[in-house]
Amino acid sequence: xxxxxxxxxxxxxxxxxxxxxxxxxxxxxxxxxxxxxxxxxxxxxxxxxxxxxxxxxxxxxxxxxxxxxxxxxxxxxxxxxxxxxxxxxxxxxxxxxxxxxxxxxxxxxxxxxxxxxxxxxxxxxxxxxxxxxxxxxxxxxxxxxxxxxxxxxxxxxxxxxxxxxxxxxxxxxxxxxxxxxxxxxxxxxxxxxxxxxxxxxxxxxxxxxxxxxxxxxxxxxxxxxxxxxxxxxxxxxxxxxxxxxxxxxxxxxxxxxxxxxxxxxxxxxxxxxxxxxxxxxxxxxxxxxxxxxxxxxxxxxxxxxxxxxxxxxxxxxxxxxx
Numbered sequence: 494x495x496x497x498x499x500x501x502x503x504x505x506x507x508x509x510x511x512x513x514x515x516x517x518x519x520x521x522x523x524x525x526x527x528x529x530x531x532x533x534x535x536x537x538x539x540x541x542x543x544x545x546x547x548x549x550x551x552x553x554x555x556x557x558x559x560x561x562x563x564x565x566x567x568x569x570x571x572x573x574x575x576x577x578x579x580x581x582x583x584x585x586x587x588x589x590x591x592x593x594x595x596x597x598x599x600x601x602x603x604x605x606x607x608x609x610x611x612x613x614x615x616x617x618x619x620x621x622x623x624x625x626x627x628x629x630x631x632x633x634x635x636x637x638x639x640x641x642x643x644x645x646x647x648x649x650x651x652x653x654x655x656x657x658x659x660x661x662x663x664x665x666x667x668x669x670x671x672x673x674x675x676x677x678x679x680x681x682x683x684x685x686x687x688x689x690x691x692x693x694x695x696x697x698x699x700x701x702x703x704x705x706x707x708x709x710x711x712x713x714x715x716x717x718x719x720x721x722x723x724x725x726x727x728x729x730x731x732x733x734x735x736x737x738x739x740x741x742x743x744x745x746x747x748x749x750x751x752x753x754x755x756x757x758x759x760x761x762x763x764x765x766x767x768x769x770x771x772x773x774x775x776x777x778x779x780x781x782x783x784x785x786x787x788x789x790x791x792x793x794x795x796x797x798x799x800x801x802x803x804x805x806x807x808x809x810x811x812x813x814x815x
Contacts, residue, residue, distance in 0.1 A: 506724035507557035513715040527647030530787035556657035569717025576718035580659035612690030624716035660701035722768035752793030
């Protein structure tokens with residue numbers, strides 16, 4: 494790789510957040526949003542807590558919302574240094590979002606009005622989960638969302654299902670400096686119509702990052718996001734990124750084996766945590782069949798010998814699909 498060439502980020506891989514209650518989190522994201530629980534496992538850095546992964550029908554990279562359960566944690570506070578909104582993709586148009594607004598009304602979900610997503614002409618609907626996490630549905634024409642794999646559990650049917658990640662919003666105190674760093678070091682490009690919208694590659698859903706300005710410092714906690722992960726092809730690409738980050742004096746974790754993907758972590762200026770995650774091997778790598786993903790506690794091979802101890806410290810969480 495030429496030292497002046499930035500390796501490629503292919504778009505969003507996953508977003509990881511905090512919950513104080515795994516059971517209520519499971520209910521919201523599977524029943525209310527209709528996403529598929531594709532992996533019930535534990536935080537590999539603290540095996541006493543659940544790590545839940547929600548995604549499309551196949552657990553595809555770019556569709557994953559994940560949650561660490563930290564009981565008794567305080568609620569997050571939005572502000573500088575936080576990922577303040579996660580936007581999700583649905584196929585359709587404003588009519589689709591009207592159906593979602595009606596469903597949210599039935600379920601007492603806090604939501605706003607249908608409006609254009611920042612920097613785009615696509616209709617969107619802001620809402621909050623049961624712990625106050627800020628989310629948004631962005632409707633896009635079915636022609637562009639047609640390669641995605643909706644899950645049959647959607648309350649509005651396959652046609653209107655949540656099918657992946659669209660964008661994240663970072664709240665920072667110096668948007669121009671942050672945009673410059675993301676462009677120069679990570680290869681983002683400014684949207685010509687909106688300087689607060691940064692994009693990867695050809696842009697569009699799943700390749701977008703928005704910057705919001707604030708002077709109030711935010712804090713993590715329940716209803717807040719821990720980190721955002723961006724997709725790279727494979728371990729070879731990770732090695733290229735490690736070399737690239739070293740060239741720019743970016744401190745990082747080095748390559749970490751998460752079994753389902755390989756990870757590199759680092760903080761951007763201002764402290765927000767980024768991850769680079771490989772597109773494979775995926776959620777069947779531990780031997781769990783695609784058809785029954787998420788129905789039992791799954792552990793990567795290097796934790797299997799601790800299963801009895803791990804299970805003894807976890808509260809039961811019913812995830813079987815009838």
